[in-house]
Amino acid sequence: MFKLKNKNVSFLTAISVPLLSMDVHSVGLQLMPGSPNFGSAGAGHAALGMGAGSAWANPATMVLVKEQQIGVGLIAASTDLQFEAEDATDTSGGNAGDNIYIPSFAYVNTINDDISFGFSVVVPFGNSIDYDEDWTGSNVATSAHLQTVQAMPAMSYRINEQLSVGFGITANQTDVEQNLSMSLGPMTTDASIEASDLAYGWTSGVLYELSSSHRFGAVYRSQVDFDLSGDAELGTSTGTASMNWENPASFVISGFHQVSDRTNLLWDIGRTFYSAFEQTDVALTGLPLESLELHRNWVDANRYAVGAHYQLNETVTLQAGYAFDESPVETEDRSADMPLDDIQRMTVGVNYKLNLQTHFAFGIEYADLGTPELTESDDPLFSSPKGQYDNSATAASFSINYQF
Numbered sequence: 001m002f003k004l005k006n007k008n009v010s011f012l013t014a015i016s017v018p019l020l021s022m023d024v025h026s027v028g029l030q031l032m033p034g035s036p037n038f039g040s041a042g043a044g045h046a047a048l049g050m051g052a053g054s055a056w057a058n059p060a061t062m063v064l065v066k067e068q069q070i071g072v073g074l075i076a077a078s079t080d081l082q083f084e085a086e087d088a089t090d091t092s093g094g095n096a097g098d099n100i101y102i103p104s105f106a107y108v109n110t111i112n113d114d115i116s117f118g119f120s121v122v123v124p125f126g127n128s129i130d131y132d133e134d135w136t137g138s139n140v141a142t143s144a145h146l147q148t149v150q151a152m153p154a155m156s157y158r159i160n161e162q163l164s165v166g167f168g169i170t171a172n173q174t175d176v177e178q179n180l181s182m183s184l185g186p187m188t189t190d191a192s193i194e195a196s197d198l199a200y201g202w203t204s205g206v207l208y209e210l211s212s213s214h215r216f217g218a219v220y221r222s223q224v225d226f227d228l229s230g231d232a233e234l235g236t237s238t239g240t241a242s243m244n245w246e247n248p249a250s251f252v253i254s255g256f257h258q259v260s261d262r263t264n265l266l267w268d269i270g271r272t273f274y275s276a277f278e279q280t281d282v283a284l285t286g287l288p289l290e291s292l293e294l295h296r297n298w299v300d301a302n303r304y305a306v307g308a309h310y311q312l313n314e315t316v317t318l319q320a321g322y323a324f325d326e327s328p329v330e331t332e333d334r335s336a337d338m339p340l341d342d343i344q345r346m347t348v349g350v351n352y353k354l355n356l357q358t359h360f361a362f363g364i365e366y367a368d369l370g371t372p373e374l375t376e377s378d379d380p381l382f383s384s385p386k387g388q389y390d391n392s393a394t395a396a397s398f399s400i401n402y403q404f
Contacts, residue, residue: 035073035104038363038397039349040307041321044266046205046254047217051359051401052106055118058219058254059154059166060205062116065108066403073399075102079369081129081339085136085387092387093135098128114158118168121151125174125247127338136385137336138181144338148174148247152203166205172224173198174245193241195230213258223249223276232284239286246276252303261311268305274298274328297333301326319349319363331373336384339391341370349397356403363397
């Protein structure tokens with residue numbers, strides 16, 4: 001699982017176990033900001049061009065947004081992470097889930113028929129997990145939290161009636177925190193690490209309008225490399241920590257199809273390049289441990305989503321969607337601070353047009369986060385307890401879009 005560069009380590013090896021961002025409203029991964037399309041499981045978002053949220057979903061689709069629009073959203077999610085240790089004498093840790101709140105903001109301004117400007121602030125990566133303090137895997141984590149806040153100015157340009165492109169620069173603030181409790185013989189010692197960094201990346205998109213009823217979009221988000229730095233503690237001793245960190249690149253292709261006057265069908269096929277998060281090198285000062293090499297061995301993972309919009313009447317549009325996210329980690333590499341598996345999401349929602357300027361959207365999601373297994377590693381200090389999870393999550397989204 002990890003390789004030490006300093007042999008005089010003992011139980012300090014666990015002090016810098018990294019968190020990791022995982023996928024939406026679950027144990028972590030890539031998060032889809034609250035938007036009018038939440039009820040469709042985010043399907044078709046790179047081709048939809050629905051409201052101010054287009055500034056983040058795919059900058060190229062801002063050419064579909066009229067005049068000036070502003071959108072705000074909030075997702076409230078609750079995760080249920082239940083671990084059952086294989087050894088009946090082990091303490092399983094209770095419900096390690098948490099409540100998560102994910103805000104978002106977006107703005108689009110149509111400069112002219114061909115050029116639009118946008119700005120968005122979202123939380124594209126996040127993670128939160130919290131076990132009982134005395135659980136068997138406390139040597140790995142008692143709690144773990146991660147959050148990336150991203151701000152992105154973006155521009156779109158219509159090349160011709162069918163083809164548009166978009167581009168944005170992202171500023172990403174990532175904060176990580178992890179706590180654990182190590183036991184060595186009769187002694188128990190608390191350890192923690194907090195680190196943060198601001199780093200930059202980019203997003204590019206393309207929109208192809210085959211006709212007024214059918215369009216396709218694609219968006220690529222670059223990998224963002226961080227040099228996290230912060231504080232580390234071991235019992236009463238304090239020091240500093242620094243480490244490399246990667247938020248992975250991703251690519252999505254989407255389709256939008258108006259199949260009748262009332263019905264639109266949407267789809268996504270995407271891939272997130274999690275294999276970039278293979279190893280984290282940690283440097284410590286002020287503590288007996290100098291450095292660590294932490295191995296995750298994650299793999300690239302695909303996402304598939306389908307959804308539909310049905311216009312019930314002039315003011316109400318109903319939504320439904322399904323998404324499947326592949327697990328980025330194999331069983332042998334899974335750990336208690338990131339118990340990830342395949343994820344299935346089922347969503348429903350409704351959009352309500354209050355008037356020509358104001359639209360409200362509500363969405364509800366149930367996510368089956370799988371039944372991931374943990375297997376013990378060979379290391380006696382950094383080893384997740386053997387057992388199996390039963391994980392799920394529920395989420396609700398509310399958003400407002402206003403056209404000036």
